[in-house]
């Protein structure tokens with residue numbers, strides 16, 4: 001399927017980056033705000049910084065879901081995962097059977113769309129980082145091609161979406177076993193999204209520091225045991241290699257949870273460390289994830305302090 005119209009929900013770092021690339025490739029792109037739903041249309045200038053010299057600069061229309069009665073195109077979800085229940089409700093009466101592509105980190109973030117009966121759902125796991133560095137500029141660092149799998153839908157439609165979305169900087173690929181990738185990336189996020197904000201440092205810490213690597217290995221071992229209770233079998237050395245690859249290629253970037261804490265915003269830790277801990281609890285394996293759980297709880301505390309200070 002090829003639709004020239006692409007609606008991206010979430011005008012944040014990832015949403016704007018993808019919007020700029022897709023617009024530059026000739027698609028009609030509309031950014032829809034994730035939180036605000038009663039706003040007038042406006043144009044936003046987006047400059048994506050790719051390295052020291054390259055950049056993509058373009059203007060994209062920003063609107064709100066409620067300004068549309070029919071979202072006749074591909075709908076991309078690039079907002080924070082804790083808003084998914086509300087977004088699924090808002091979209092339900094406007095989406096017909098248009099495909100939804102979810103770009104978020106975390107476990108089970110697609111469930112609100114499944115429960116609301118969406119017919120075509122694709123889950124993408126991003127291996128790329130985007131950080132807003134000024135009012136109109138985002139620094140983008142690719143790590144590897146981002147896998148996309150079918151939750152509900154067809155592999156034909158998936159290949160069409162991948163062809164349409166990919167460009168030399170931000171590439172996507174089809175993945176048959178998306179659950180395995182979801183777990184691999186979630187485990188990496190359980191490490192990055194807790195350790196980096198707690199140490200107040202960038203993603204490169206694991207690449208640079210032996211003690212940080214040792215904490216990472218502990219979290220990986222714990223989370224792999226929990227994945228096994230869900231029928232997903234991962235190799236600790238593979239997950240660790242992936243983590244080091246991300247650390248090296250995104251050195252200098254701040255993980256989204258750290259950006260959230262710095263800005264006094266809610267974090268996604270509930271769908272990362274705390275989601276893994278909950279699965280362990282439900283499997284009556286409460287003691288399986290002590291480090292992962294503690295790191296998640298410390299992030300809850302740090303984020304609560306930052307949110308209260310920003311009021």
Ligand SMILES: NC(=O)C1=CN([C@@H]2O[C@H](COP(=O)(O)OP(=O)(O)OC[C@H]3O[C@@H](n4cnc5c(N)ncnc54)[C@H](OP(=O)(O)O)[C@@H]3O)[C@@H](O)[C@H]2O)C=CC1
Pocket residue numbers: 009010011012013014015032033034035036078079080081082083084087103104105126127128129130131256268
């Ligand atoms: N940045 C990165 O490098 C990476 C990010 N991701 C994932 O991509 C997703 C987007 O992250 P990122 O772009 O960094 O986030 P940003 O913080 O830059 O932007 C957050 C977006 O989420 C929206 N939002 C915030 N709160 C809510 C809410 N309660 N309900 C609905 N929408 C909300 C915002 O709304 P509004 O549009 O109104 O401003 C904004 O569009 C996240 O799931 C993140 O984990 C994954 C890998 C890498």
Ligand SMILES: CC(C)(CO)C(=O)C(=O)O
Pocket residue numbers: 105126127128129130143188189192203246250254255256257
């Ligand atoms: C782990 C990393 C850096 C990879 O894309 C990420 O998921 C994020 O920035 O939120």
